[in-house]
Amino acid sequence: MAEWVRVCGADGIEQEGVIRFDHAGRTYAVYRSPEDDYFCTDGLCTHEAIHLADGLVMDYEIECPKHGGIFDYRTGSAMRLPACRDLNTYPARLADGAVEILVG
Template identity: 65%
Template structure:
């Protein structure tokens, strides 16, 4: 895989157990920080009705969609039950020099 690394934000711009929205070109991503300060990224819209996940609730490695409460494991993208049944795409994330970087395929 030949990822292009894009600067998303400073590490301290995402609180623990929280998510932010990040738009790049015509795509929306959700970037998460776990309770143990690991970073993850998924597609930014719910697979059920394309609602922005960054407006949802994050707890215990799960993002809950704000519209119909569909839940995903943001580490793997796995859909965790109705009404969502399609997994989220996940993306690599790394931290360098206090910055969160997102890996996308150009």
């Protein structure tokens, strides 16, 4: 059953930033866009299972820190090799001053 899970306070993620979030044996990457919208993807790069929270965020893209694959974190789309499989995405929202993601 899907449930909204609190990740952090709204100020816990810098603008154009990303944080790691682990919940129920899974790892996620949670992003804050240049327009202060929040997004969530799988936490690991689809190329070699490196955590994306250590990568570089620019505009709406996350670059994997190991081999430089790039994803659009809004859609999960793989945009530059060696990443060739898209990331799963999860709904994210701001509720009562906290970032929440829908998991399950």
